[in-house]
Every structure is written in structure tokens, then in C-alpha cells.
Amino acid sequence: MERLSTPVLVLAGIAIILYLLELFRLIPASLSPAMLWINFLIDFVFLLDLTTKLIILRTKYIKSPWFLIDLVSTLPIISSTIELLGSIGPQLEATRAARGARVARVARVARVARIARVARAAQVAATLQAIRGQSFGKGASAEQDTPSFNRSLMIVIPILLIVFIAVAYFLIQQELNNLQADLSRQVEAAATRADIQRIPQYLNAGQARDPQIEKIYLTKEIDGRTLEFAFSADEAHKRADRTQGLMLIAVLLTTAGVVYMSRSLKTDETKGEEVSILHQFLSPSIVEKIDSNSEVVERFYKQWLSVFFITIQGLSHVTEEDDENIEALALRRRRVMDIVRYQVVEVHSGVVDKFIGDTVMVWLGGPFSVHWKRLASFRERLLVDELEFAEQDIRSVAREIEAIRQKQGVEDEEEHMERLAFLEEIHREVEAKRDALLAKHEEAKRDNPSLQTRLREAVQMYKVQAAKSAVLCCLDIWEEVAKETERNGAFGLSIGVASGSVSIGNFGSTQQIGFTVLGPTVDRAARLEPVATKYGCRLLIDLETYELIKESTDLKFRMLPHIAIENGAAPIATYEPFKRDRVQQEFLDAFHEGVFAMQNYQLDKAIEYFKTADALRDGGDAASLQWAEACETVLQK
Structure with a gap:
């Protein structure tokens, strides 16, 4: 049925234009017969539209506000039918004379109600916009539930129609009274019949019998006889119609302005709501790109990034042991994740890709950086x-x-x-x-x-800056979480960082956005994260990240023995970064000597160096102890 709305709306617009032309007397008299048929056909289409919907939709349609609007829109059929029948022959003169003009004019005013059909256009347009737009999986409903809008139509449309008809009737009566008063003064001043006949509105006997001419009757006593004279009321109706036309134009312009402002406000509010929702699922940098150019979510990119995974250690185990106190655990976890997001998004302008259980995936760089x-x-x-x-x-x-x-x-x-x-x-x-x-x-x-x-x-400078920012971000997160642990007993972290080329894009489903990164670099970062904990480190970075930032003056690194980050894979070089002022050079030197001795199969010396490194670090060093224990195990075998 909505497919019929467009032609009906077009007809409503044509009807309003024709009505304005009639009010301003811009239609030549020679076209009056054709206009009668045009008005009748337009009004008949509206009546047919109403009848069809009543037959098909029945009760559902009657309960909707559109029934009231469509019903009001059919009222001009009364006017156009009477005017058309009145033009056919003199046998209908009595009907026309009795009720034609009055009913016709009141019904013509009712055509203004067709403006309300434009409201339907707004509803249809909103639906089409939702269907065509980038809704990111939110399906657009063809039939929207708008109870408040419906109630407003049910109240506003009858009130506007009644007010308009009342004002139109008042204008006509006011102009008629003014014209009658003016004519009365002229008739009173006339001395003879000839003087009265010279009044411009005077109608002769033939014109006085024409039922299509609205008349004002006045009496005058001349030569001892009381005579009745007929005068044309057309001038009063012209002035009233012009006033109605100006009033209708004002209503149309006001309505158009209000609709435009309301839709603009609604667009801003909707956009703000959509952006707010997107901010809950995507990082601000991605939301800004989507907001400025929605095509970005449909494109795929091959870019160089630094990717890292951060896991809260021990959360799953604690959850299993204390599953009744899940809310307290969730709050503690949320404090850690808030720290992660703040450092990643607000401080280092990175992207929080997704939360995966106890783990958060982050990337930094690319066109969003x-x-x-x-x-x-x-x-x-x-x-x-x-x-x-x-x-x-x-x-x-x-x-x-x-x-x-x-x-x-x-x-x-x-x-x-x-x-x-x-x-x-x-x-x-x-x-x-x-x-x-x-x-x-x-x-x-x-x-x-x-x-x-x-x-x-x-490009090289960009890589250095992105990799360094990623590492500093991870170190800042570790320090902030350590402070939280001291205050509220939070959890430890394990972090893996890798840098390299990745594929960026919407790799989600058709109905749900999944803007993320894929590729070997992502896999390497994901595998480095659990390895960091396994070998007693806070975080591990891969060789490419290290090569880019090894000359940084505010960072130091310790090289671990080559390790395999997945079963069956060749061992790779990994490094643990430190802020320069947070680590002693003697500790790093002792650990590196242990690594070199182990690589040269001097296991006794390696054990000695690793234990020295453990002693040099405040609170001990889990990695040094693990490698010393590994060397001892090999010696025992």
C-alpha cells in the first residue's frame, strides 16, 4: 500500500496549488469547466484511495491517524461534485442555489488537510533512509511504531482543520458585512433607481437570477414604493479568498520550516545517538573516520601496525573458585580494563580492538593514528x-x-x-x-x-614512533595496574607486542560490523602474550619492534634466549623492554652474560650469571630463576 503513497502525495500537492490559484483568482474563466473536471478527478482519486484502504486494511487502518487524514482529504469531493453537477444543466439550479456555494466553499477549505499527507512522506523517507544508509547491521523496519507521532496527528489535525474553517468562515462573513455596510451607505445616499444602478456591484434582473453569483439584497423606498435590489458579493469573496490564500501560504511555509528544523534536530540527535553507540563498541579514532566517511568501513587496507594482546592473569581461576562473588570480580576486572582503555585511547591514540574474555586486543598505527x-x-x-x-x-x-x-x-x-x-x-x-x-x-x-x-x-619515522608508542603504552599500563594491585588486590598482566604488515577492515558478518586487523603479525602478538608469563616476563616484543626502537634513549631491553612461540615453529628472538630509569644496567648485563653462556653451552657459568641477575633486581627476577633452573635440569640429565 505504501507504493500508492507517492502518487497520492503528488496529487495532494497539485490540489493545494490549484486551491491557491483559485483563491488568488489566477485561473482564467475560460478554463473553469476544465478545472471542475480536474478537481473532481483528483478528489475522486482520494476517495478511491480511502475506500481501497478501508477494504484491505479494515480495522487496523481505521485505528490509525492516517484514516482521519485521508477522510478529511476526501471532503472536497462534496464541493467538486456539487460544482460539476451544477454546471451540467439548469435542472440542478435549485440544488446549487440552496446549498452549492456555502458547502462548496467550506469543503474547499478542507483541502488544506491534504498537507497532513506530507507527514506520511517524512515517515516513508525515514524508512528509506534507514534501508539505504550505513546502519551497521541494524535492520530497518518498514513499519515503524510511532505511537506519540500518531497521537499528535489525531489531536493536531482536527484542531488545525476546525481553526482553519472557522477563520475562513469568519473572514468571509467579515468581508460580506463590510461590503453590505458599504453598499447600504451608497443605497441610502442614492435618490433614484438610476443612482442605484450606477453602483459597481449592482446586478440587473438577469444577473440576479444567476445561481452561480453570490448576492447581497438591499431594499430602498423610492417614490413611495419599497424596492429590492441585488448586488454581487464577489468582491467580498475575492478579498476573503486572498486573505485565506495568504494565510494558507503562511501555514505552508511555517509547516515547512518547522518540519525542516525538527528533522534537522532529529538528524543531529540520531547521529549523536549512533556515534555514542559506536563509541561503546569501537575506538574513537575509528568512529571519527566512520563519521567523516562511512565508506571507510567498507574498504580494506594493508598497513603497518603494532599489535599487542594484554591478559589479566589468574582471573579465570579466581572466577572458578569464587563464582558466587562474580560482581566484585567483575568490578576489579573493569578497573583494569579502564586503565587499559585510558592509556591506549586517551594517552597513546591507539585502538582497543576487542575484549576477549580476560584478554584485550589493541593496535596502534595506520590511518587511525x-x-x-x-x-x-x-x-x-x-x-x-x-x-x-x-x-x-x-x-x-x-x-x-x-x-x-x-x-x-x-x-x-x-x-x-x-x-x-x-x-x-x-x-x-x-x-x-x-x-x-x-x-x-x-x-x-x-x-x-x-x-x-x-x-x-x-614511513620509517612513522614505524619508529608507532612501535615506541605501543611499547610505552604497555609499560604505562603495567605500572598503573601495579598501583591498582597494591590498593585493591587486582591481578597481574602478561603482554605480547608484535609489529608488521596487517590487513585492516570490516571482517565481520553482513549484519554485524567487525572492524579489526588480521595477519601473521596479529598471530605473533597473540602467541607472545602467554609466552611472556611462561618465561617470567611482564611483556615480550618481537624482533621487528625491537629493531625499530632499540636506539631509544628512554628505553632499555633484555634479550631472552631464542624461544619457540608455537609448537613445531623455529625459535625466534624476543625482547623485554624497560623504561630506562626503572632498571639497573648491572642486572641487564648479568642476564645477557647468562644468555651468552647458555648459548655457548657453558651452563655452569650461565646459572651463576642468572642467579646474579636475580639478586641484582629488587624483589627478584622470575625470568632469571627460570632460565637458571632450566640450565640445572639440563646438567642433571
Whole structure:
């Protein structure tokens, strides 16, 4: 039934325009017969619309406010029918004379109620916007439940209609009274019949019998006889109609302004609500990108990032032992996660990807990072992003073309061929766009030969800054959680950090957004996290992260013996970072000597160095003791 709303709304608009033209007397008299039929046909369509919905929707439709609006919209059929019948022949003159003009004018005023049908347009438009928009899995309901809106229509529409009709009637009576008073003065001043006949509104005998002309009757005693004279009331109706027209235009403009302001306010409120909801599930940097360009969530990127996993140690075990006090445990866990989010998002401008049980996944870098600004200007001048998107589009279209070609000969051959031709045309257009971008890219390099070199330098600086920020973020989190542990008995942490190329994009389902990162770098960070605890470290970083930040003046590192982070994999180099002012160089030197001795199979010396390192560190060093114990086990065997 909603498909019928558009043509009906168009007819409502046409009816309002025609009504305004009638009020301002802008329709030539020669077109009056045609206008009678046009008005009748439009009003008949509204009556048919109402009847059809009553038959199909029945009680549900009658209970809705749209029934009242549609019912009011059919009232002008009274006017148009009487006017049309009155124009057919003189046999209906009595009917027209008795009730035609009065009923017609009151019913014509009722056409203003068709404005209310525009309210339906707002409802339909909102539904279409939800269907077309980026709703991130929130399905749009074609039939929205709007009880407050419905109640307002049920109250406002009758009131507006009654007020408009009352004002219109008052205007007509006021103008008629003014005209009658003016005519009375002129008649009173006239001395003869000829004087009265010279009054502009005077009607002769033939005109006085015309039922289509509204009249004012006045009496005058002339030569001892009381005579009745007829005068045209058309001037009064013209002035009243012009006033009604201006009033209707004011109502339309006011309504349009209120609707526009209300919808603008609602848009802002809805947008604010959507952003607020997104902030609860996504990091601010991603929300800002989506808010500025919703296409970002449908694109996929290959970028260099630092990824880290943080796990609260012992929470699962405590939960099993004290499952009745889960609320207190949840609050303690939330305090830790609040620390993590604050440091990641607010301090280091990173992205909290997801919470996975006791673990939180975080990444830092890429176009969502403040560090990206170092190279964004160079990428923009060299059209790097546009070229990457164009290449991505080419691959996507080519993949679809190949899939269709593999289906050829199976079924719907004609449909497949049509689709294939369409995609091949798109493929050529995208390739042409890529070629044009490449030409501009080469031109930019020729105009400024240093751009490419400066971009490479900016990329390297970006990697250093992102990796360092990730490591400092993890160290800050560890320190803040340690303070929380001293106050409220929170839990320890284990952290794994890896840096490298990852795939970024919406890897969720069709109905639920899952903006995340994938790739070997993510897997490596996930495997380093449990290894850190296994070997007595707070956090471990991979070789690529270490190589980028090893020259940092505010950090120190200890190298662990090569370890396998997964079954069957080759051992890799891992490092534990420290803030420079939080660790003694003698401790690091002793531990490294132990590592070198162990690698040279001098296990006795390795044990001695590891125990020395344990003694040099305040509170002992779990990693040193574990490696010393490992060496002792090998010696015993």
C-alpha cells in the first residue's frame, strides 16, 4: 500500500496549488469547466484511495491517524461534485442555489488537510533512509511504531482543520458585512433607481437570477414604493479568498520550516545517538573516520601496525573458585580494563580492538593514528591512497568477473552474459581511472623528485614512533595496574607486542560490523602474550619492534634466549623492554652474560650469571630463576 503513497502525495500537492490559484483568482474563466473536471478527478482519486484502504486494511487502518487524514482529504469531493453537477444543466439550479456555494466553499477549505499527507512522506523517507544508509547491521523496519507521532496527528489535525474553517468562515462573513455596510451607505445616499444602478456591484434582473453569483439584497423606498435590489458579493469573496490564500501560504511555509528544523534536530540527535553507540563498541579514532566517511568501513587496507594482546592473569581461576562473588570480580576486572582503555585511547591514540574474555586486543598505527599524519601529506600528494583503492576495485571486479565466467553454461546464460558485460565495462572504467591516477602520480614525482624519498623517510619515522608508542603504552599500563594491585588486590598482566604488515577492515558478518586487523603479525602478538608469563616476563616484543626502537634513549631491553612461540615453529628472538630509569644496567648485563653462556653451552657459568641477575633486581627476577633452573635440569640429565 505504501507504493500508492507517492502518487497520492503528488496529487495532494497539485490540489493545494490549484486551491491557491483559485483563491488568488489566477485561473482564467475560460478554463473553469476544465478545472471542475480536474478537481473532481483528483478528489475522486482520494476517495478511491480511502475506500481501497478501508477494504484491505479494515480495522487496523481505521485505528490509525492516517484514516482521519485521508477522510478529511476526501471532503472536497462534496464541493467538486456539487460544482460539476451544477454546471451540467439548469435542472440542478435549485440544488446549487440552496446549498452549492456555502458547502462548496467550506469543503474547499478542507483541502488544506491534504498537507497532513506530507507527514506520511517524512515517515516513508525515514524508512528509506534507514534501508539505504550505513546502519551497521541494524535492520530497518518498514513499519515503524510511532505511537506519540500518531497521537499528535489525531489531536493536531482536527484542531488545525476546525481553526482553519472557522477563520475562513469568519473572514468571509467579515468581508460580506463590510461590503453590505458599504453598499447600504451608497443605497441610502442614492435618490433614484438610476443612482442605484450606477453602483459597481449592482446586478440587473438577469444577473440576479444567476445561481452561480453570490448576492447581497438591499431594499430602498423610492417614490413611495419599497424596492429590492441585488448586488454581487464577489468582491467580498475575492478579498476573503486572498486573505485565506495568504494565510494558507503562511501555514505552508511555517509547516515547512518547522518540519525542516525538527528533522534537522532529529538528524543531529540520531547521529549523536549512533556515534555514542559506536563509541561503546569501537575506538574513537575509528568512529571519527566512520563519521567523516562511512565508506571507510567498507574498504580494506594493508598497513603497518603494532599489535599487542594484554591478559589479566589468574582471573579465570579466581572466577572458578569464587563464582558466587562474580560482581566484585567483575568490578576489579573493569578497573583494569579502564586503565587499559585510558592509556591506549586517551594517552597513546591507539585502538582497543576487542575484549576477549580476560584478554584485550589493541593496535596502534595506520590511518587511525596520530602518527599517520607524518606521512599522510606525502601520500596525498603522490595519490597513494587513491591508487591503492583503485587497485583494490580492479581486483574486486576481476574476481567477480571470473566467478561469473566459471558459472557460464550452468543456468541463466543470458542473465550471466548481461551481468558479465556490465562488469567488464566497469572493469575498463576502473582501469582507466587507475591509469589516470598513475599518470598524475608520475607527474607529481617529476615535479618534485624528492617526494618519494621523503615519503620513505616519513614511513620509517612513522614505524619508529608507532612501535615506541605501543611499547610505552604497555609499560604505562603495567605500572598503573601495579598501583591498582597494591590498593585493591587486582591481578597481574602478561603482554605480547608484535609489529608488521596487517590487513585492516570490516571482517565481520553482513549484519554485524567487525572492524579489526588480521595477519601473521596479529598471530605473533597473540602467541607472545602467554609466552611472556611462561618465561617470567611482564611483556615480550618481537624482533621487528625491537629493531625499530632499540636506539631509544628512554628505553632499555633484555634479550631472552631464542624461544619457540608455537609448537613445531623455529625459535625466534624476543625482547623485554624497560623504561630506562626503572632498571639497573648491572642486572641487564648479568642476564645477557647468562644468555651468552647458555648459548655457548657453558651452563655452569650461565646459572651463576642468572642467579646474579636475580639478586641484582629488587624483589627478584622470575625470568632469571627460570632460565637458571632450566640450565640445572639440563646438567642433571
